[in-house]
Amino acid sequence: MITNMENIKNLINNKGVKPTFHRIKILEYLMAHKNHPTVDKIYEDIVKSIPTISKTTLYNTLKIFVDKGIITELTITGSETHYDMKHGDHHHFYCTQCKQIFDVHSNCSYDCNMKESVDGNRIDSYQCYYKGICKNCLKINVI
């Protein structure tokens, strides 16, 4: 348990960010919850263990993590931003029926080795996602 805390602390430290208690806790949460939570969901869960945390701290922390490339933000739904740990490259699928977001793997060359530019334009970040109906909802529709 202690080593886990240490690891997270080092990860934050290595990115040049001061590893405060709140930051460590937020990153620990994101590492444990890979279901692409929104700010509201993160806040709702974190406030249970840290009742004094403010939404502003959460917003600021997430922004720092995004800027430093520790996490990525997904703007799939258009209304709310979802957050995801940077864990390898993958695409996302958003089911328009059950509103779930999950990882899918496509053989995209931009995914695997993260090219630096496209058509002469310099790439800073990249996100690709599919919208449609997931296999579980497809089954329900058939029945």
Add this chain to the structure above:
Amino acid sequence: MKTKTNNAKDILLKKGLKPTYQRITIYDFLDKNRIHPTVDKIYSMIHQHIPTISRTTIYNTLDLFLEKRLVMGLTIGGAEKHYDVNVASHHHFYCLKCRQVFDIKINCPFYNDKHPLIDGNLVQETHGYFRGTCKTCAQ
């Protein structure tokens, strides 16, 4: 001009939408100006032609167009949706300096017209977003 309007009218009718003057004007604007505008941009341009139009009408019309797949809503900028009348799958580049959105040609193996399924899930839309600095701003 006449033929364009007729086109827009036919497209709306084909999707089962009542071709009101406002809807035709909004669709026509999107069709002729493929600049991936935001609601604000659309409103400011349409307002010059129809001074009585409300923002609500624009929002409702765009929501209706999205529902009927007449337009794509791009969430590339994060905060605001950009609208694109080209509903065929293609990728976009968003320049963080000049805030322009433009098309990028990528051969994605999962464009829905070729492979409608990915891991058993039915693909209806493909969105590929690159963010960075465009070549004009990099100079």
